[in-house]
Amino acid sequence: MPDESRRDSITRRRYMRYGGTVAAGGLLAGCTGPESEGNSSVDVETDDDSDYSVEISPVGEVTFEEVPTDVMSYSPQYADMLVALGHDESLNSIGFADYGETLSYFFDPLEGVDFDAEGLTELFSNGSFDKEVLYELDSDVHLMDPAWTSTFDGWSKDDTDEIRDNVGPWFANRYSRQHASPPEEWAADYQFYTIWELTEKVAQVFQEEERFAALQEVYDDMYGTIRANLPPANERPTVGLVTYYDDQFHPYRITGPGFGKAHVRPLEARDAFADSNKTYAENYEAAYDFEGMLEVDPDVILHNFAVTPFYDWGEITDTLEDHPLGQKLTAIQNDRFYASGQSFQGPIQTLLQLEMTAKQLYPDQFGEWPRYEPGDSYPDFDEDERLFDHERVEEIVAGEL
Missing domain, CATH: 3.40.50.1980 (Nitrogenase molybdenum iron protein domain)
Known part of the structure; x- marks a missing residue:
């Protein structure tokens, strides 16, 4: 685990400001809009009119000052999203290098659509992945579900909170893949999304709503x-x-x-x-x-x-x-x-x-x-x-x- 001086040396993410009381418990178990029953609106204080916020379960609402340019992603679906949205060059890591081979299989016949895993940090090692790696990557955003992250060996919810507070926010939803039950401490208000709903949320993070709509x-x-x-x-x-x-x-x-x-x-x-x-x-x-x-x-x-x-x-x-x-x-x-x-x-x-x-x-x-x-x-x-x-x-x- 990094020591206090290491943590202090990491620049607070310039856009990473949670809405204070926003948490998974404030999210609606469903796929409806902010007026829906059980989903309370949250005021997020910002210092600039260019700030924008995006909400996703189980994370809550995340506020950004500008588009992330240094991005951690564990699973290939989020790497796919970054390619689709024109932001794959911001990717700094992936769970397995072999994910790149699968993406290349699919993308190969599409001219100008490719994915190169060379140079990306491979996150998974020895049955888990090391929290210190996330400090070293110092990412603007982590495209990984913290509920799922907390199930890895050596990880807990406290660890995901630590990374959120000292490095940058999490922004992903894993259990929508098969509507499986997340860990108990995340389960009460966990919301499921389609792949298009998830992609739209990531598009909002990267300010690529028009690209998403076209796709x-x-x-x-x-x-x-x-x-x-x-x-x-x-x-x-x-x-x-x-x-x-x-x-x-x-x-x-x-x-x-x-x-x-x-x-x-x-x-x-x-x-x-x-x-x-x-x-x-x-x-x-x-x-x-x-x-x-x-x-x-x-x-x-x-x-x-x-x-x-x-x-x-x-x-x-x-x-x-x-x-x-x-x-x-x-x-x-x-x-x-x-x-x-x-x-x-x-x-x-x-x-x-x-x-x-x-x-x-x-x-x-x-x-x-x-x-x-x-x-x-x-x-x-x-x-x-x-x-x-x-x-x-x-x-x-x-x-x-």
Whole structure:
């Protein structure tokens, strides 16, 4: 832990002023505006008319004097947001360097849209991350949920308060990913957001509301196109979303809440695990062996996180295709076992992953998805094969609004 002289030597963040009594308890459990029941307005004293405030659960209201230019981010969805909003050069760190490889997979076909993790401080080390690193980074803002941070080894709520007071504010919301329960001391008024609501809040921090609105318009157009062209419900495939490791299938519900399912839920396929008590949300430790998976036998199997460096897709496909029961799975026999994306998705990944999953589930309606091989990048589809305007996203990232 840094000593008192170290703390005193750190410049107080020039914009970091909380609204005094603002805390998670003053936030509304919902997604409505400031007039809503249970959400009290808070007066924040400022010294300059240029000051602005943004509120997010579980942090409360944060006041900034100017746009942050030195930013800590742990999870890739916030790095994605910074790229989308044109502020990725302000990033000083990320949880895992490998997150950069996944972002590059998705961004590669988009001209001028890229992410370079080289030179960024890798935060995770030896099962946690060191508070001293945050003092050394001396960030203007920490795009990490303090409720989640407090669950890391060696961390507590007092530690997150210390960083807030001595370095800079936290600004993120982790548990919206699957609407999981946050730690008890944060739970009472914890609010859940969609990925677009979270992106809008980050856009407000960086004063990029116009860019955000343009990006959401692209999403809304694609969402409408997809919804208008879905096949009848009784013609949709059964879909199993899983991860495979230790000779077992670990299932997720595709209909579950949270932005982690933003690429599958809108497609309204039939959830192979809808009635299962072994899904990630129901029982994290539960799983299906090959016999159990064959009993479920989804028409389509999506492997979560398969395009990330955290899984060996080549080894997984070889294992299933060579296994005497795995090769009997309908999805294996029909070549409908797909490498899927990740739940830690920001706005650009959500656009691409929804396009990807629509093609994987409904090729007759939206076009075929090519087989993924390790080392591949996201396909560079011809314009008439795209489900959203890729060039418009390139323009938005470049600031051409």
